[in-house]
Amino acid sequence: MILGKIIGKVSTNNFDFNVTSAQARKLQFIQVNHTDYDYVLCQIMELERTSDEMVAHCNVIGYKDASDGRVKGIRTPFQLGTEVLEAEDSFIKKIIELQREGAYIGKLEGKNIPINIDLQKVLTKHLSVLAKSGSGKSYFVGVLLEEIMTKNVPLLIIDPHGEYSSMRLPNDSGKDHLIEWNLEAKGFSPQIQEYGDPKVKEDIIPLKLDEKMTSYELMKMLPISLTGNQEAMLFSVVKDLEDVNFDNILIGLELLNYPGKWALIDTIMYLKSLNLFTPAPTDPNELIKPGKCTIINLRGISPEVQDIIVYKLMKDLFHARKQEKIPPFFCVLEEAHNFAPEKGFGKAKSTDIIRLISSEGRKFGLGLCIISQRPALVQKTILAQCSTQVILKVNNPNDLRALTSSIEGITSETAAEIPNLPIGSALVCGVVDRPLIVKIRPRKSKHGGEAVNILGSSNAKGEENKGVREIVDKEDYQKDVVEESQQFAKQNLLMIIKPQLSIKEIKLISAQPVKNITTYLIPALYFTVEFQGMKVNLLIDKVGGKIITNPDKDLKHDISNISSESNFLRKPVFESIEYDVKLDGRVGPDNVKSELKQFCTILDWKECFIVYYKVEY
Ligand SMILES: Nc1ncnc2c1ncn2[C@@H]1O[C@H](COP(=O)(O)OP(=O)(O)OP(=O)(O)O)[C@@H](O)[C@H]1O
Numbered sequence: 001m002i003l004g005k006i007i008g009k010v011s012t013n014n015f016d017f018n019v020t021s022a023q024a025r026k027l028q029f030i031q032v033n034h035t036d037y038d039y040v041l042c043q044i045m046e047l048e049r050t051s052d053e054m055v056a057h058c059n060v061i062g063y064k065d066a067s068d069g070r071v072k073g074i075r076t077p078f079q080l081g082t083e084v085l086e087a088e089d090s091f092i093k094k095i096i097e098l099q100r101e102g103a104y105i106g107k108l109e110g111k112n113i114p115i116n117i118d119l120q121k122v123l124t125k126h127l128s129v130l131a132k133s134g135s136g137k138s139y140f141v142g143v144l145l146e147e148i149m150t151k152n153v154p155l156l157i158i159d160p161h162g163e164y165s166s167m168r169l170p171n172d173s174g175k176d177h178l179i180e181w182n183l184e185a186k187g188f189s190p191q192i193q194e195y196g197d198p199k200v201k202e203d204i205i206p207l208k209l210d211e212k213m214t215s216y217e218l219m220k221m222l223p224i225s226l227t228g229n230q231e232a233m234l235f236s237v238v239k240d241l242e243d244v245n246f247d248n249i250l251i252g253l254e255l256l257n258y259p260g261k262w263a264l265i266d267t268i269m270y271l272k273s274l275n276l277f278t279p280a281p282t283d284p285n286e287l288i289k290p291g292k293c294t295i296i297n298l299r300g301i302s303p304e305v306q307d308i309i310v311y312k313l314m315k316d317l318f319h320a321r322k323q324e325k326i327p328p329f330f331c332v333l334e335e336a337h338n339f340a341p342e343k344g345f346g347k348a349k350s351t352d353i354i355r356l357i358s359s360e361g362r363k364f365g366l367g368l369c370i371i372s373q374r375p376a377l378v379q380k381t382i383l384a385q386c387s388t389q390v391i392l393k394v395n396n397p398n399d400l401r402a403l404t405s406s407i408e409g410i411t412s413e414t415a416a417e418i419p420n421l422p423i424g425s426a427l428v429c430g431v432v433d434r435p436l437i438v439k440i441r442p443r444k445s446k447h448g449g450e451a452v453n454i455l456g457s458s459n460a461k462g463e464e465n466k467g468v469r470e471i472v473d474k475e476d477y478q479k480d481v482v483e484e485s486q487q488f489a490k491q492n493l494l495m496i497i498k499p500q501l502s503i504k505e506i507k508l509i510s511a512q513p514v515k516n517i518t519t520y521l522i523p524a525l526y527f528t529v530e531f532q533g534m535k536v537n538l539l540i541d542k543v544g545g546k547i548i549t550n551p552d553k554d555l556k557h558d559i560s561n562i563s564s565e566s567n568f569l570r571k572p573v574f575e576s577i578e579y580d581v582k583l584d585g586r587v588g589p590d591n592v593k594s595e596l597k598q599f600c601t602i603l604d605w606k607e608c609f610i611v612y613y614k615v616e617y
């Protein structure tokens with residue numbers, strides 16, 4: 001259907017047409033013939049009536065380049081007088097369909113046309129989700145996570161409000177809405193594992209960070225800024241230490257003869273008292289697992305400690321990923337303005353590592369999802385690294401400016417639509433070169449974002465904020481993230497206590513020929529306890545509930561006979577293992593814990609398997 005003809009000033013981004021049909025509507029998709037590119041998809045952004053005519057202001061979306069299948073903007077403007085037609089659905093579909101694996105996030109506004117965002121792009125080149133509070137950021141991210149979970153790509157969610165664990169449950173209250181969309185409610189309980197502070201929430205796995213750290217990490221983590229003297233003191237202690245951990249530093253500091261040492265000792269005692277740092281930290285492989293969605297629930301933890309956790313965790317995970325110890329993964333960072341604030345709007349310890357991941361993560365297959373209700377307060381350089389942007393309703397003029405200047409291809413007409421976006425609709429930039437308005441699909445799982453927003457909204461100072469887009473030309477992650485996750489999943493990684501001798505070594509040193517070796521996995525618990533003022537590691541098997549001192553020689557004793565000799569020196573490691581027999585545990589962790597508590601204080605514990613080789617001659 002012909003809607004009118006092009007008039008006035010025409011550019012490669014915008015044009016106007018004289019409306020001759022009563023069918024023309026705001027945000028309607030139109031197609032216009034171009035002398036070089038055949039039909040080009042465009043959209044009516046505004047309609048204006050004067051006394052004698054109606055004019056439509058339009059944006060150009062693009063045409064599909066047959067040579068590479070990509071949607072591109074036009075290089076020369078349309079001819080004046082060209083007819084403007086209502087776009088056919090089949091034409092729109094052809095333009096916006098994806099060549100690669102996509103995540104189904106919703107439908108094109110006003111059309112029954114599904115929108116998929118490019119998963120490989122999102123997983124490696126980052127995504128930002130920006131909008132004012134209560135406009136549907138977390139809801140949308142839940143939609144995206146549901147899609148990623150079905151592909152088995154590991155997920156990590158930094159969740160300051162503890163709102164994502166509701167994804168375990170199906171969206172029962174939204175059943176009717178789901179039926180309209182031909183979808184079914186679904187909970188993701190088997191995929192979700194939640195870490196955090198068990199004092200705040202029951203049934204949560206305690207998150208433990210590595211107490212081993214470099215002197216730089218230690219200085220970075222201290223919640224006070226050090227004076228020159230304090231820095232010198234700390235350095236003089238740390239430089240002689242083989243293992244930089246709190247206990248060793250405290251011993252070193254106490255030996256010093258400076259009165260200024262006490263403030264430093266106090267601060268380190270504070271970090272120690274958080275009970276976050278241990279010699280047996282949560283292994284990166286426990287957190288980043290194919291098919292698992294790990295929630296780091298920071299609810300109830302002070303902002304200062306949240307910052308320390310995010311800093312250390314992200315640093316250790318980035319390091320593990322660079323060494324390919326863990327699979328590629330996607331990390332969701334809620335309230336990003338608190339962890340990566342723009343200069344002049346606060347300081348955070350985690351900023352540098354988040355910026356590093358935003359610029360380098362793409363080389364290693366580490367994708368970030370940056371979420372914020374105050375885009376103007378998030379580091380511009382980090383936002384500029386996000387190749388896909390999802391924008392929901394924003395009113396604040398500073399935030400609007402920060403957004404529009406950091407997004408390529410956004411016209412003033414599109415920007416004008418952002419404050420008008422209804423709940424449930426988003427401007428999605430990155431599916432094609434130009435932003436599209438998408439009606440977000442309903443959640444299959446339960447949304448938990450109804451929680452009160454404890455952070456409040458604004459601390460903007462009304463400063464000008466010109467988000468300069470930094471194009472960083474870096475080598476991209478070439479491998480298919482989804483496929484690589486599947487390969488990691490096949491490895492069968494387990495937390496194990498390895499025998500002192502390998503099968504090869506046993507065969508080599510054996511006096512008589514070895515007929516057969518059977519590998520047993522014995523379920524066990526690895527505890528760190530305080531016993532008579534000392535930190536002691538205990539290995540307790542779940543078959544007999546005894547303290548094992550040497551699993552290779554089957555040396556063990558009762559828990560009641562605990563002594564300093566019970567200290568088990570080998571640490572559990574995450575490794576891929578082939579085994580013949582896996583024994584069942586008969587003693588649960590709760591029973592062991594209550595027995596242990598009679599003799600010592602439990603600092604930390606985790607499940608593991610003892611690997612035992614039974615040799616037949
Ligand atoms: N696509 C949608 N479909 C239906 N309801 C939605 C949609 N998006 C958001 N909502 C509703 O809006 C409410 C607020 O959404 P959400 O919690 O995602 O906001 P938010 O932007 O994350 O806010 P905050 O900045 O406070 O975290 C939700 O509880 C939900 O009821």
Ligand SMILES: [Mg+2]
Nearest residue numbers: 137138139449
């Ligand atoms: Mg939210």
